[in-house]
Amino acid sequence: MAIGILSVTAATAVAQKKVLDHSVYDGWKSIRTPQLTKDGAWLTYGIGPQEGDGALFVLNVKTSKEYRIDRGTTVQISQDGHYAVATVAPKLAETKKARKDKVAADAMPKTSVTILDLETGARTDLPKATSFELAEEDHGRVIYAMDTPAPAAAAAPAGGAKPPAPVAVPPDDEEWDQRRQGARPAGAAGAGTGAPARLQSVILTVRDLKTGHEETIPSVSQRAVSKDGSLLIYTKTSANAKDRAVVVDELATSKKSTLSQGNVKYVKLTWHDKSKTLAFLTDKEKDSKSLAIHLWHPGEATSKALVADGATGIPTGYILTDTSNLSVTEHGVRFTFTVSPKPAEAKPDTTPDDEKVSVDIWHYQDPQIQSAQLLQLATDRARSISMLVNLKSGKLTQLGTELYPSVSISNKGEGRYGVATSNVPYRIESTWDPGNSDTYLVDTETGKVDKVREHESGNLGFSPSGRYMVGYDPAEHAFYSFDPVAKKRNWLTKSIAFAVHDELHDTPDDAAPYGIAGWTNNDDRILIYDAFDVWSFDPSGRNKPENISGGWGRVNQTRIRVQQTDVDADTLDTSKPLLVTLFDIDSKAGGYGNLDIQSKRITKLIYGDKTYTVSTRAKNADVQIFTEQTFVEYPDIWLSNTKFEGAKRLTDANPQQKEYNWGKSELIRWTSNDGVPLQGLLIKPENFDYSKKYPMITYFYERFSDNLNRYSAPAPSASTVNFPMYASNGYVLFVPDIPYKTGYPGESAMSAIMPGVQAVLARGYIDPKKLGLQGQSWGGYQTAYLITETTMFSAACSGAAVADMFSAYGGIRYGSGVLRQMQYEHGQSRLAGTPWEKPMRYFENSPLFFLDKVTTPLLMMHNDKDGSVPWTQGVELYSGMRRLQKPCWMVTYNGEDHNLVERKNRKDWSIRMQQFFDHYLKGAPQPVWMVKGVAAVDKGKTMGLEIQK
Secondary structure (H helix, E strand, O other), X not given: OHHHHHHHHHHHHHHOOEOOOOOOHHHOEEEEEEEEOOOOOEEEEEEEEOOOOOEEEEEXXXXXXXXXXXXXXXXXXXXXXXXXEEEEOOOHHHHHHHHHOOOOHHHXXXXXXXXXXXXXXXXXXXXXXXXXXXXXXXXXXXXXXXXOOOOOOOOOOHHHXXXXXXXXXXXXXXXXXXXXXXXXXXXXXXXOOOOOOOOXXXXXXXXXXXXXXXXXXXXXEEEEEOOOOOEEEEXXXXXXXXXXXXXXXXXXXXEEEEEEEOOOOEEEEEEEOOOOEEEEEEOOOOXXXXXXXXXXXXXXOOOEEEEEOOOOOOOOOEEOOOXXXXXXXXXXXXXXXXXXXXOOOOOOOOOOHHHOOOOOOOOOOOOOOHHHHHHOHHHHHOOOEEEEEEOOOOOEEEOOOOOOOOOEEOHHHOOOEXXXXXXXXXXXXXXXXXXXXXXXXXXXXXXXEEEEEEEXXXXXXXXXXXXXXXXXXXXXXXXXXXXXXXXXXXXXXOOOOOOOEOOOOOOOOXXXXXXXXXXXXXXXXXXXXXOOOEXXXXXXXXXXXXXXXXXXXXXXXXXXXXXXXXXXXXXXXXXXXXXXXXXXXXXXXXXXXXXXXXXXEEEEEEEEOOEEEEEEEOOOOOOEEEEEXXXXXXXXXXXXXOOOOOOEEOOOOOHHHHHEOOEEEEEEEEEOOOOOEEEEEEEEEOOOOOOOOEEEEEEOOOOOHHHOOOOOOOOOOOOOOOHHHHHHOOOEEEEEOOOOOOOXXXXXXXXXXXXXXXXXXXXXXXXXXXXXEEEEOHHHHHHHHHOOOOOOOOEEEEEOOOOOHHHHHOOEEOOXXXXXXXXXXXXXXXXXXXXXXXXXHHHHOOHHHHHHHOOOOEEEEOOOOOOOOOHHXXXXXXXXXXXXXXXXXXXXXXXXXXXXXXXXXXXXXXXXXXXXXXXXXXXXXXEHHHHXXXXXXXXXXXXXXXXXX
């Protein structure tokens, strides 16, 4: 009797839980940027709502002492563990009010900095500070910045006298560039009124965390702090030209040394910790039209010029610019930089604006079409090529060319060889067949260049020390090593019995590899994955391949992937067990284990029907934090040692969830009409009752079943149904996997989805007259296709769908400016041919031509700034449905792209989508926007969300 009473009570408790609605979004919080200190003693993390003021937390994991910093955004712990320094955002309400009141940018609420004493809990707020730097070895010092106050406007003198002349201020970057190009800067004499723009600077303060003693440094425009905390290096601006300088401040003694000084430009301040090298650009060597690279090392009195414009070795017509990349190798052996084409001197144009012609010429032999060229115009104008200086010999070598501007050098820039790729010869064909390029091997000592790959896709990269290169040949489905000295290719994976490429790949293009785990010490072996296991290959080809996981993965149908635990290491230490992730492809269970290469054994450390993720490990302690999640369990932070022993949960970000009717997910299996065994997700309400009949929405996008144990928070949707929201509101959701046949994407969806829906219907708890469909982008297209093929569904919601594959083939992806041809010939649309080669494929797979067969009411979202699927595709689908007078609504959010970004629009779409499904699948009354729309004259006055009365 007692058991029966308890069962009824439990059922009643579930039934009485609240239902999720659109008001709950901001109550759901997320954990952000958890981080352990090196000694594992302190954990910092943020918890914040989807919109609103969050907080930072600083937790002592040994004592459980915890501090909260409201609205904290970033935080660091001092080296001795005594202080936390954080940035603090202004209150969101104050920022919103300031925006509403149209407050000037410099008067908007700003970020501040706070210092927290972790022993006493005392806080020191620095309300005028906007950012801070805490060196890795901070020695008890923090450096923070304050904005330089804007100069006050001069008051007009009494009696009508002229106001005082403006104080001379340092020129900004744009002005200096114009001077170097021979142009007259805006604001200069004869070029109009007004003073030159002010170079942006801040006030820096060096503060002793313990004593509070501060030293202030005004007018700092650029700065760098050494990793060991000993040096603060900065450029100083000044109204007094002679005071402009590059300064080194030895923080322990406050000794300051001026490395360079004068009325010249100092930009691109770059400090490299390992080689102890400072680099910057200046125009002091020749004139204000010429830049030079200066270097400095601790102990030197001044900086010295390394190379200047016009130096022998710099190609004719190329110069150093403010955007030049400066880099020194780890051991200070080499220095690399970039040069750019010198801009042509601007010629005066006296044509009146109303007579100027603005025109684009689309030439059939353009390597890139005009739309793509225009979108990357700024990048093309800032193009550069790489150069190399040997710091011992002083030899200057040109590495890059216009064909291949950048060169990647082996052994962190200190190796003999570099590699470069160029797709220039194939840019026209890349419109429909992207990814092919030529690969060049560059000898950095002799300058000799060899083309080692031609018209191939994929990359060819160096081993850590540069002894070998490794590449993947998609046509051969195999990895190979390449000896840069002998110029010899050696096949690695052809001799093993298992594929190293994605065997589920189903687009008309070459399959990608499963990937590389890494290299062992001294480049002795390279570790490569098959679908399940890890293989070891000798890059020289002398020794046979070895399955170092012993086939355990394949036997157990479990995917094994290696995790690098030392973030500073370039190789894997195989002398001790490797940390690996484990994932059962059938049950979706997973976890972590150790792989002992010597014994080829896997030892499970943590494993279950959850998704586990190690967030971070303490560098100098046996401490780690990780998360575990399911459809129901939010990924809170857990603490353990590196064997996952003694695990304890540290956070509870969303305790309110237990008050709501949630959902539960399970795997479902069926067989497609093509005889392929498939999996999918079935999501039911938490209070599911097998005796009831539920409405069901089928959502899909490629393959999704691996997400069985993933948590989704209630949130306004960018485009798709929110799983817990709909489950809480009494819907069942079916999420099927879809394999594809080349040439038949629509038919493939039918073959996978329809028998899956029938398999769920056979269970008896779904109302066959209350079935919905929902998909976005590729899923949106297939939703539109499905309703032309079946009358089974009572409502369908399609986002950013292609209606006509003929017109879409010739369309442009406005986000990148490239043609969509590749999408159909080699990509996701999977038609594997042109419209003139395969016209029936384009016809049969286009929903537009079969809209007369549609009986399902259709809700569409297609935004007018969609950069992926042209908005006109949505118009074609809408206009066809409208012409046939079939129920159809198209929602267009002005200025939005493929998926919604603006939170206000996400909320609005979430409400409309649920109103649509609630009407057709649950019998709810229609809102006004569904009954009669919202006329343009009423736009902005009413949203039409209210229920029609």
